[in-house]
Amino acid sequence: MKSWIAFWNILKKDVRNYYLKPPNISWGIIFPLSWTLMQLIRSPGGSIIELLPGLISMSVLFGTTSMLAVTITFERSGRSFERLLLAPISLNTMVLAKIAGTILFGMFNAFVPVIFAGFLINLSAINWGIVLLAVLLIAITSALTGLLIAVSAEQVFEAQTFSNFFRFPMLFLCGLFVPLSSLPGFLRPVSYCLPLTYGTDLLRGAMKGMNTLSPVLCFGILLAFAAGLFLICRQKINRNWIL
């Protein structure tokens, strides 16, 4: 019960202090919107429904990885993060509370292109249950990737650099806008080592029936990625931050 009080208040503090700030809200709206418009202008005849899975994945990825990495590194440099390490709450509660805000922010980012698309095309054929679960799992794995970056970075600029190092290759490697079948053969194994590949495939299946892997397999792999990343992050925090 007491852990829940701490969990809820860490989440509420992060949402208020970081995610509800005007620059972040505007980023959450403008970034996915401009990518949607850019894709539509680039290929006027292109189908919005075909673009949507990639846009959703990209919005979640960019929203979550940078936010968590930057906010944690920021709190660590100001030493306010020590308050969480010194509080009588388990490391699991603390990690879950920190990623919860980012996951919510990532999910908010995901639905900006969806709302925009809703004005242009009929979205009634979409399997929303799978979309919601896929977005949630993409947000969780991306948030944990952000946390992993935060554990490895000392300064905010380092966190930003590491985030970009991960994110931009993922745009091309995870089938967001370039189908995996079009990638050179040597790059495909790399694609299948990235969680976003499975999330995007799930979204493609739920929106257009264009998935290449079984949804059950994708969910399983994403859950395995989430559990693995969580354990690695927890271990790294324990080792790097409690010296």
Add this chain to the structure above:
Amino acid sequence: MISVVNLQKKYGSFTAVDGISFEIQKGEIFGFLGPNGAGKTSTINMLTGLSRPTSGQITIDGIDVRKQPKKAQAAMGIVPDESNLYNEMDGFDNLCFCASLYGMRKDERETKARQLLEQFKLKDAGQRPFKAYSKGMRRKLTIAAALIHSPKILFLDEPTTGIDVESSRQIREMITGLKRQGTTIFLTTHYIEEAERICDRVAFIAEGRIVASGAVPELMAMISQGHAIHFVTDKNPESLIGGLKARFEGSEVTIRPDHSLVMASENRVPLLPIMEFFHSKGIDVYEARELRPSLEDVFVRLTGIESSVLKKEKEKGGSR
């Protein structure tokens, strides 16, 4: 309340804390003094569970900190050497947030936050963001945040460094008030006179080792040799040196550059005969006081470090 046995911390080949041991009783103010790099913060970090000891034992309130750090942390309030609350949040929200980390319910934490803001004279600043606080106010709010869950033990790392005189005084009063209520306090400070004023016991740490520890009067007794009285007179008493030595056998008499006189002897000498001697020579005494070694003298003698160096190091922003 706190028991430390053979505590050691190594970073690679560097030994930051080298097998220190001490005990702190309930309701005691324990001062931990030493220069930068002596191992003070490494020790605090191990005691509070922010760092793992290489070897040794730490027991706090009967809890083995190495085995159950989270359980031990529930009994502690920690004030780091930097005021590290959340800049964007106001004073009241900062206190309520810190309380929530200890599982306090909303009504409980709001009541306690209001009470602490009142106690620390920050009531009017309660709705202002932390970033708008002065250094003294930031320090006071950081201490209030450490007290929000009424801890049994309070760790204070340099609580008064770099803040105004009035805030320092308020913090010292708060520390002694907490002691009266039974809170155990572990204090590190660069201000030796502050430790002398408020600490029950003190330990000096240098190069990771405790070079001396004990009650403040005990430590002072370690370096005091005999008794000395300082006299301020209306005329230069230099001509009296020979007479004083002859009249009070075994006394050492010296004149200071300000023409005051210091008379030292193995045993205590009653004042009246000396005053009569001065009077008989036509010299009026304006002031006579016993000279006692200060804690600062003890520190300098034992560590070989001038206390002014200690203060300068901190003011330059150097830590540990």
